[in-house]
Amino acid sequence: MIALPELLTNLTAGDWLGLSLKGVFVYFSILWVALVVWVARDVVGRTRNLVFQVLAIVLAILLNIFGLLIYLIVRPQKTLLESYYEEAEQKALTENEEICPHCESPLPLEFRYCPHCSAEARLPCTKCKKLMSNNWSTCAYCGADRGNAKKPNHSEKNKSKSANKK
Helix, strand or coil: CCCHHHHHHCCCHHHHHHHHHHHHHHHHHHHHHHHHHHHHHHHHHHCCCHHHHHHHHHHHHHHCHHHHHHHHHHCCCCCHHHHHHHHHHHHHHHCCEEECCCCCCEEECCCCECCCCCCECEEECCCCCCEEECCCCECCCCCCECCCCCCCCHHHHHHHHHHHHC
16 A cells, blocks of 8 residues: 555646645535535524525525525524513513513512522512512602612521521
């Protein structure tokens, strides 16, 4: 069997040209496959429409870079995950819910603590005792100013609970 260094030294100018063309062909083939894989993964993450998914992949296979450009123009703007979170946020806003400031899960307005992460999401008003969101500066129910009322620290709450148990 001929060794690689010996093979490279025995190549003529025509052989170098053929070898270079084969290398370029292999490079563009790998680039083309990577483009098709990227389009396939992106379109699956952006739509559930099977016809659109297949058309986008076929477009990338047949037209290569031009197919990619066409896909980038017509693809959905948001991914399915982005759309899901936007819908959840809209639902929370329309159903009198807030988003927990710690874990970002929906939280009904009457809850003081988040049932998912146990964080304190609201504080009672010092005047009317109704729950106020932590980012409010005045009570929406009675108009009382939050003032310099100290927000209870989550760790202090746990310490006081453990002290009460003893």
